Ligand SMILES: NC(=O)c1ccc[n+]([C@@H]2O[C@H](COP(=O)([O-])OP(=O)(O)OC[C@H]3O[C@@H](n4cnc5c(N)ncnc54)[C@H](O)[C@@H]3O)[C@@H](O)[C@H]2O)c1
Ligand SMILES: N[C@@H](CCO)C(=O)O
């Protein structure tokens with residue numbers, strides 16, 4: 374392409390993802406130029422320290438600690454340094470100067486997306502973020518573009534690889550959570566401080582992004598009800614198996630009521646998923662997003678949600694897309710106008726539940742428990758009782774485990790029901806309350 378002005382890419386951050394993005398841009402310039410329609414030049418890489426040890430494929434002369442100057446000369450800015458600041462300020466600076474921005478930073482998008490999207494709209498440039506949700510899996514673009522003419526009803530996502538690895542390990546090896554987390558750390562999945570993964574913050578940020586896209590509504594991190602996997606025990610995992618389920622940490626985003634005038638519920642929590650649901654087969658650190666849309670029906674997107682090369686694949690796809698649009702003089706893709714669906718408070722969410730409780734094993738106890746549920750308007754789907762002692766004649770002979778699965782109920786009704794059941798004299802313990810999704 375003689376005479377074509379090269380597109381200058383500024384890379385902010387050279388960690389796990391940044392290194393692979395740089396390698397991807399440098400590896401085969403002729404191929405990349407053919408895809409874009411013009412040469413793509415890696416103008417520089419902003420780093421914290423020039424002396425840190427790096428992959429030998431990264432040319433040292435590209436490194437700079439002056440991110441501002443690098444941003445100012447770029448056509449496309451790739452932000453893969455993470456965190457809120459200085460990422461936010463640098464992205465705003467890039468957008469204001471008319472550069473397209475590609476980011477993998479879900480924490481920043483969930484915390485301050487509207488400000489960034491408004492800046493991109495005002496400048497008429499792209500702000501692309503395929504890598505921010507479920508890494509390599511194309512899910513942002515399919516929801517934003519391919520499903521733009523359909524109505525998405527519900528999204529169920531396994532969007533955190535670390536917790537899926539941990540829950541899978543617990544299911545296959547019967548180990549407790551702490552041991553599975555240690556193994557995830559040894560394998561490099563979980564951070565030294567695994568809080569963002571284990572307590573569901575990472576998944577909640579992704580849930581906010583997915584819900585915003587799917588429902589054309591701004592959903593902030595604060596709107597997402599969040600419960601991590603810390604309370605899940607090996608016993609819960611074993612009982613899940615016995616009742617034909619697996620436990621997954623799910624990001625759930627759904628519309629309740631009419632699709633053009635409904636309310637949305639966005640939440641992250643461990644859930645029992647029927648063993649025959651496609652999400653149940655997502656093993657190890659893989660991710661998957663199950664989407665239900667009015668016209669399309671069910672769709673499943675599956676793949677690697679983390680790791681340098683997989684995440685860089687999504688980043689590079691966005692770089693090529695932004696670069697192509699720039700070359701043709703096209704304006705950046707706009708976000709949909711805000712439809713302002715109200716976001717329901719957590720207690721208004723509607724799900725099915727499985728309650729496991731220890732009861733005195735004597736006549737009439739099941740009826741007592743069932744009456745409490747009926748009094749609260751919570752309908753029972755199935756009941757399973759397992760005695761730990763055998764009956765001999767009349768009266769109490771031991772303890773039993775009761776597993777009750779309900780039909781869909783409001784979270785608030787269920788909480789009140791469980792409180793009332795716990796107060797019944799023959800109820801020894803509420804062992805666990807888990808939501809059931811995908812049934
Ligand atoms: N690693 C993954 O699997 C993955 C997957 C999806 C999305 N992401 C997102 O991609 C981003 C990067 O993740 P990562 O795993 O590569 O992290 P990382 O910690 O390996 O890399 C970040 C790099 O940015 C550098 N950095 C931080 N602040 C800087 C500053 N002010 N100036 C210059 N450099 C700075 C750090 O020194 C580090 O080298 C994050 O937003 C993360 O959430 C990562
Ligand atoms: N910590 C995240 C990385 C990708 O966002 C995970 O385990 O999925």
Ligand code: NA
Nearest residue numbers: 503506508510
């Ligand atoms: Na993705």
